[in-house]
Amino acid sequence: MSESLKTTSVPQAVYDALRESIVTSAEAPGALLTETAIAVRYGVARPTAKAALERLVSEGLLSRRPHHAAQVTELSRDDIEDLYGNRALLEEAALGILASDGVVPIAALSVHRELLEHARADNRAALARTDVEFHRALVLAQHSTRLAKMHGLLMGEIELCIGQVQSHQLIRPDEIAEQHQSILDAVAARDVDLAARLTREHIIYARDRLLQKYDDDHSEDS
Amino acid sequence: MSESLKTTSVPQAVYDALRESIVTSAEAPGALLTETAIAVRYGVARPTAKAALERLVSEGLLSRRPHHAAQVTELSRDDIEDLYGNRALLEEAALGILASDGVVPIAALSVHRELLEHARADNRAALARTDVEFHRALVLAQHSTRLAKMHGLLMGEIELCIGQVQSHQLIRPDEIAEQHQSILDAVAARDVDLAARLTREHIIYARDRLLQKYDDDHSEDS
C-alpha cells in the first residue's frame, strides 16, 4: 500500500476501470456484471461496486432490470443513428459558439497534433481514441457547461459504439486529420456557418462509415 | 401496510420527495443537506439517503465538495442564460422532428387543455408547472431517446430556476397558451421551419421574462 498514489476515490477508480473494460469491448455486449462479481474483481465492498454500476447504468453503458444483474448495453442500428444525430446537433452548436468567438482552443490543438502523429504511424486504434478526445476538447473549450455535460453523456455511448462496431478498422487517417484541420481553420477565420457545416458533415461522415461497417457485420447472419 | 401501494423503490421515493422540496424552494438555495439529516427525515438508512443525494448532485440540483454536506445549487444569471440557450437548441430540434413527421402528440394536447384550464382560473403556480409538463410531453413525443434524456436533464435545473426566481408571478397566461397553440398548429401543418422558429422564440421569450425578474430582484441589494 505504498506504491498507490490514491489518485481518486475508490468508487471512482472502480468506475474508471469498469468503464474502460466496457468501451474497449473487453466485456462483450450483453455480458452479465453482478455486483458481487465486480466487488471481488476489484477488491471492494458490494455497495461500492453497486455505486459504480449504477453510474454506468445512468450513463447508458449498462442496462439492468430491477432484480437482475447489469449487462453491457447492446447498441442497435437505430441507436447509432440517434447518437450521431444528436452529436451532430450539439457539436454544430459548440463549433458555432467557438467560431463566433474566433478562439481556437489550445487544448484541441495539442490533441490535434497528437492525432497527426497517430495518423502518420497508421495506428488506427490510438487514432480512434484521440479522435474522441479531440471532439471532447473542442466542446469543452466553449463556455456552456450544460452543452459540455450533455456532450459528455453522448460521447460515453459513442465510445461504446466505436468499440462494439470495430470501426477503427476502416478509418482513413488522412481524411480525419484533414477534416479536423478544415474545422479549426473555419473557427480561426470566425466563419460561423462554415464551421458549423463542416462539423456536421464530419460527424455524418463518421456515422456513415460506422453504419456501413455495422451493416457489413450484420449481413451474413440472420 | 395495507394502504401503501409500494409505488416505487425506497431511494426513488426519497429522491422524489427531496427533489420536490428543492424545486419548490422549500429548501432555500444554499441550504445544507447532510446525509444523516435526510436519512432521519425520511426514516431511511444513510446509504439510501446518500444515493438520493448523489443522484441530485449528478443532475445539478445539489452541489457538494468532497467532505462536506450537499447544498442546494444557487443559479446565477449566467446559469439561466446557459440553461435556456441549450433548452432552445434541444426543443427547436425536437419540434423540427415532430413537424417533419406531422404528428401532433396526444399527450401534449391533453396537457395543453389542462394548461388552458389553469390559464382561465388564473392559477399561475399550477400554470408554471403545467407549462414545464407540456414541453416535456412535446420532447417525449419525438422518437430520439437521447434527445429526451438530455432535455430531461436540462428541465430539472430549469424547474429549480423557475422556483428560485419566482417567475410565475409575472407570467401572462394568455400569451403562453397562445404561443403553445401556434407551435402545435405549425406541427400539424408540417411546417418544420415555422415550428422550430416559434419554439425558439417561445423559449427566448420565457428566458427574457425570467431574466427581467432576476434583475429586478438583484438590483436593490449589492
Next chain:
DNA sequence: GCTCGTACACTTGCTAGACAATGTCCGAGT
C-alpha cells in the same frame, strides 16, 4: 410424455453499525 406448480438458488434492495479520513472552527498558548 407433457404440463403445471413449487421450491431453491441467485441477485439485488435496504438496513444497521462501525471506523477511518478529512475539513472546519474555536480556543489556548505564545
Next chain:
DNA sequence: ACTCGGACATTGTCTAGCAAGTGTACGAGC
C-alpha cells in the same frame, strides 16, 4: 494578534445480514 492543536462534524468505505423478487429446474400429477 497570530499560530498551533485538538475537538467536532461529515463523509468515505467496509462488514454483516436479512428481506424480497426472479428465473429455473425438478418433480408431481394428468
